[in-house]
Amino acid sequence: MQKATEVMHKSPRLLGAGVHTAGPGKDYPLHAHTSWELVYYVHGRITCPVGDETYDATPGTVLLTPPNTWHAEQSRTGYANRFLLVDASSNHPWPRRCYDDTDHTLRRVFDAVVRETDSDELRAILLAELDLRLRRAATPPPSPAEQLVAQAEQLFEERFAEHPRIADIAVDLGISPSGLRAAFARVRRTSPQAALQAVRPRHALAHIRNSTLPLQAIADLTGYHSVSHLSRHIKSTTGTPPGTHRAALG
Structure with missing residues (x-):
């Protein structure tokens, strides 16, 4: 029974959301969260050490960092992002990195979650949509x-x-x-x-x-x-x- 419960995964729950901007050379130091951190990069070029990996992020890149994973942002041009802190299973079936489509679907959902401050119910619906889209993004990455x-x-x-x-x-x-x-x-x-x-x-x-x-x-x-x-x-x-x-x- 315990194994079946783990496979199903618990539903993600939003803990916080916001916007971060930084100028060239304004790095975000190494840190870790007890929750997932989902970050959508809106503009700029950033190098992101995440655990044992290092990613280069440009506009439309989404990085998903599991709980208790050390990560940082090294600003190369100045940048802006949307970030979500989400309570979900540590083995939740999300990719570690994915990319938005040409319709900016993921940015639309990230922006909507960040803007919605009045209705917890609406935020939950938006997070459920984002969860589904990110699961789909776990397919083989584009070339x-x-x-x-x-x-x-x-x-x-x-x-x-x-x-x-x-x-x-x-x-x-x-x-x-x-x-x-x-x-x-x-x-x-x-x-x-x-x-x-x-x-x-x-x-x-x-x-x-x-x-x-x-x-x-x-x-x-x-x-x-x-x-x-x-x-x-x-x-x-x-x-x-x-x-x-x-x-x-x-």
């Missing part, structure tokens, strides 16, 4: 090229309105521009520049179709220089001007 592309795509989503350069994205990911291009060619059959250029019109179209914001406001939000710039880009992408996509709103 290094797939990880790199997913991390680059997340940076595209975060910075597209700032007109980032692929060279700067590559630097933040710790790889050469040619290495990033090779990864995109292998995984997406396209270039990182083409993938980045597709992000801005997609966000602009979402605003056009689902809001009543004036085109100037949409241009400002999505990094276009003017309404005419926005209109030209939407027409070249879809074949029709912005007004065509807004007609359904009445």
Whole structure:
């Protein structure tokens, strides 16, 4: 009976949640918790000794540290994370490291848990969703090229309105521009520049179709220089001007 109970594992219970930010060189010293610590890295590059392993974390990386395991964060660029302290069995079936998908599913759940301070019931529901997604993430990890592309795509989503350069994205990911291009060619059959250029019109179209914001406001939000710039880009992408996509709103 005891063995069967151990296999089932106890349901995770949230003990605490928060946000941590640090500048370049501002390391978090070696420490351990009596609970699990689940950390989602939002931006920056960090080296993380965890027990006998050392991980490099970039945006979209999730590190899951079991109870009573010594770990630290060595800041290489400055960074921010979301962290959860969770009471669960020491052998709970979570991976030690996983990566978010291109829809930022794990970040959405981490953010929701951190923001929810009024309802213990809602936090429990969100933690149950996170538990399920992390269990699924225990499947064989993506290849290094797939990880790199997913991390680059997340940076595209975060910075597209700032007109980032692929060279700067590559630097933040710790790889050469040619290495990033090779990864995109292998995984997406396209270039990182083409993938980045597709992000801005997609966000602009979402605003056009689902809001009543004036085109100037949409241009400002999505990094276009003017309404005419926005209109030209939407027409070249879809074949029709912005007004065509807004007609359904009445």
